[in-house]
Amino acid sequence: MADFKQDSNHYDTLKVSPDASQAEIKQAYRRLVKLFHPDSNQETADKEQIIRINAAYEVLGDSQSRLNYDQQLQSESQNLNSERQQRTASAQKHYQTTRKSGKDADEQVEEWLRLVYQPVNRSLxxxxxxxxxxxxxxxxxxxxDELLDEFQEYLKNCKADLKQAQTxxxxxxxxxxxxxxxAHLYYSLNQVGDGLEELSYFPLNYDxxxxxxxxxxxxxxxxxxCEAQASVE
Incomplete structure (x- = not known):
């Protein structure tokens, strides 16, 4: 995802008000892409402008990213502190989990297969x-537009499923x-995440x-x- 910067304004890039609805932002983005993209308008094509427009829509086109962006415009330091707290809490939870002991090895295997492997396997x-x-x-x-909307909704659902699987x-x-x-599951999840990120760029520039x-x-x-499945069998 594009970096948030306080010295740039994605709303100005898309020529919309900070109070604009998500539908208005999407409409403005598509209008500008068609205006500046070489495949749709050679006379007004502008590669640098397309890059700026894509970067702005990448943030504002998603409601959660937009909320994060607005919050950071107000107080970047507050968000950084929140991220540190989240990382600390996650590290503490992981530490506490790894200290859990007293279970028989066979019970640990059965529990991991039932609570981790099987649901992650289904999601993958x-x-x-x-x-x-x-x-x-x-x-x-x-x-x-309708096919693009469906494709973006598909990617959104996949990212949500992936996030749950990673958790x-x-x-x-x-x-x-x-x-x-x-290990195979871990790297497979990472590859899926990278793949979804690449696929997410297509609706932004049709490449x-x-x-x-x-x-x-x-x-x-x-x-x-498949290698993870073979290792379990």
Whole structure:
């Protein structure tokens, strides 16, 4: 995601008011992209302007990112302190979890498989097996607003599922006997995250390279996922 800077104003870039609705922001973004993108208007094409417009929409187009941006405009230091507190709380939780003891090794394996591996495995299967159909549907007309909306909604749902899977993965320490499977799951989740980020750039500039890169990262994630499954069997 683009860095937040107090000396720049994404609202001015998109020519909208700070009170604009999400629909108005999306409408303004698409109007400006069509104005400056070389594929739609050679006379007014401006690569640098497209970069600025994409950066602004990347922040303002998502309600949570926009809220974070507005808050940081008001008090950057307050947000940094909040992030530190969250990292500290997460580290403390992880430390407390890793100190949990007294369980038989077989019980630890069974618990990890039931509470971590199985739900993460289901999430990965759902995300990895759904991409090709989404790409095929989008290929019908990559510039169609409705198809783009559906593709972005798909990516949003995948990111939410991925976030939940990552949280689940961190909820328990993996048993030593399943360290190999846990490592493959971890790297598969990371590849899925990188792939979703690449795919998210396509609606911003219609560059097919982001689709191809995202698909390749998904293929790597699939291979790692299969290796995790093999390690558990």
């Amino acid at each position: 299967c759902s995300i990895l097996n759904s991409l090709e159909q989404q790409i095929e549907e989008l290929a019908a007309d990559p510039f169609d 689940t993965f961190r909820s328990l320490p993996n048993p030593p006997s399943l360290a190999r499977a846990a 097919d390279r982001y689709l191809h890169t995202g698909q390749e990262l998904f293929r790597i994630a699939t291979r790692l996922h």
